[in-house]
Amino acid sequence: MKLYNFAFGPYPQRLTIYVAEKGLTDIELIRLDPPTDQTNWPPALLKGLTPASSLPIVVDDDGTVVGQSLAILEYLEDTRPGPDMRGRTPADRAHTRELVTVFDDALSFFALWARHGSLLNRGVDRESRDVAEICAPSYFQKLRLAERMIGDAEFLAGEAVTIADCVAMATLRYVDGFYDVPIPSDCSRLSNWYARFSSRPSVPAHDFPPHQHALARHLMTQTGISIENAHEE
Ligand SMILES: N[C@@H](CCC(=O)N[C@@H](CS)C(=O)NCC(=O)O)C(=O)O
Structure with a gap:
């Protein structure tokens, strides 16, 4: 393959x-x-x-x-053979899919925010403060939803790693690592999971093109968004 x-x-x-x-x-x-x-x-x-x-x-x-x-x-x-990464029971699988959906939605909101707000995309996509003001709070709300859906287990969906961990980690590494947009401080379970999972060998070291990273990492200030002012209407 x-x-x-x-x-x-x-x-x-x-x-x-x-x-x-x-x-x-x-x-x-x-x-x-x-x-x-x-x-x-x-x-x-x-x-x-x-x-x-x-x-x-x-x-x-x-x-x-x-x-x-x-x-x-x-x-x-x-x-493919290997560990079952969707969950053992239908209920476990449903929970994994719920989490995947939340992080997929979160990334869609974030992508719109970055696409229309980041200097990285200037000249490629139309800049829009309105898009940032709508999508940034929606992104943070999705993380807060995930916070309410997870427990304190080792992995997002329980005691075994699932595709939800892969999707969530890929999202947060990109948003936090490349754009410097942190997880809100009221998402402590999510933050703890993020710190734990980041150290796994499956998570590659950051490898961002320096010029692009320099433009990307000021997204919050470029778009006038702070976690405090990012509230959904
Ligand atoms: N919904 C798609 C999105 C994939 C996507 O947007 N990939 C980006 C790289 S992060 C890409 O290939 N962009 C170039 C393009 O779309 O032409 C997926 O889940 O695979």
């Missing part, structure tokens, strides 16, 4: 962390950096291997192509 991936984006990192936690070794990693500069992409991808052509993408040995990170995680769970 081939995995086309990108170094530090939040969707690709879901797969990077998952592959390490699952212990998959039959995957050939093809790293494409950066995804927006498609001049270095192989011809098959340029022709549109998936409708979205976004990363990550997997191409299985039988020719199956899967795009969209959450679909890839499910596909690998369905086809």
Whole structure:
């Protein structure tokens, strides 16, 4: 199986962390950096291997192509041996999916905030203070929702690592690490989990292009958002 991936984006990192936690070794990693500069992409991808052509993408040995990170995680769970990373019972699996949905939603709000607020995207996307003022509080609310959904167990969904940990860690590493947007201080369980999980070998060291990081890391001040003033209407 081939995995086309990108170094530090939040969707690709879901797969990077998952592959390490699952212990998959039959995957050939093809790293494409950066995804927006498609001049270095192989011809098959340029022709549109998936409708979205976004990363990550997997191409299985039988020719199956899967795009969209959450679909890839499910596909690998369905086809690869290793620890069950969705949960043992239907109820456990439902809880894992609830958590995945919360962090996926959180990332969508964050992505809009960054896309229309960060200097990194100036000239690419229209700047909008309104988008920041709507999406930033929504992002923090999703983290507060996650805080209410988790306990004090080792992992987000309980005593075993699941895809929820992979999705959450990829999101928070990107938001906190690249954009310097912290977890709100009233999310203590989430913060504790984040500190614990960050030290696992599955979580790669930060590898941000310095110029992009320098532009990204002032998102809060660039958009006039602080955790205190980021409240939903
Ligand atoms: N919903 C998709 C989003 C993937 C995505 O946006 N990937 C970014 C990298 S972080 C990308 O490939 N951007 C370039 C593009 O969309 O052309 C997923 O979950 O895989």
